[in-house]
Amino acid sequence: MLKEKKYFLFDIDGTLSVGTTLYDGTKEFLDWxxxxGGRCFYITNNSTKSRKDYVEKFAAWGITTEEAQFMTASYAACLYMKEHYEGKKVFVLGTPSFLEELRSHNVQVTEEAEDDVVCVLAGFxxxxxxxKLIKAxxxxxxxxxxxxxxxxxxxxPAPFGFIPDCGAICRMIQDTTGKRPYFIGKPNRVIVDLCASQCKGTPEEFLVVGDRLYTDIACGINAGFETAVVYTGEADEEEVRTSIWKPDYCFDTIRDLYEAVRTEMEEGRR
Known part of the structure; x- marks a missing residue:
């Protein structure tokens, strides 16, 4: 089935790179x-950067991209907040880049516990x-x-291991307040749907690739697409065996996936 793939939806951190370092095989795969004639999309739950920031980050790696290829949790949050909270004030626990992106979508944001706030939005x-936590x-x-x-x-993922992400921050707030958050990013299928809406492909032509089962792989499954996990981030073979979220393909690295896809496609042309 890999030979049928044309549209690849990649997670970034732990899948294609860690920090500012690309994994071996990433650039070759994306260029190939x-x-x-295929198309790459990048679906990340990292809300510290805007789509513009990611275009610049990939350019530093020598990879040319455009904003439409990036579907980030911060961008999905912008669309969601604009649809559900337009004209209302939102307290945001996030980076300056995230606040700037929200404002660019006409979301009224604040970092103060003002009387007219109707929602708390937490990011990575x-x-x-x-x-900030006290105000939230x-x-x-x-x-x-x-x-x-x-x-x-x-x-x-971090070069030395891992650092707390948005879910950990939200869990701390939840344990303190008793309120459970609604999450906008993966595994919510909206990020994948935003990518698919730019293509005219069939479900068989899409592959969602990530390193985390409960977000990346679950998101692809929720959208009805095949999925591939790489063991360079959070998931490992034992977790795949015990998880309810089962990827269609498992690879040690992104290079291994690249070699498998390229080999199947080349054999299919013979």
């Missing part, structure tokens, strides 16, 4: 997909300060304040 915030909790102890998170990931 585009050269053979590497600028997190304790006073103060708001959520009020009646009628909604609680949303960009993504449920508990940890994010």
């Amino acid at each position: 997909i585009e050269e053979t 915030d590497d600028t997190l300060r304790y006073e 909790c103060e708001l959520l102890f009020r009646e009628g304040i909604d609680f949303l998170g960009t993504n449920p990931d508990l940890r994010c």
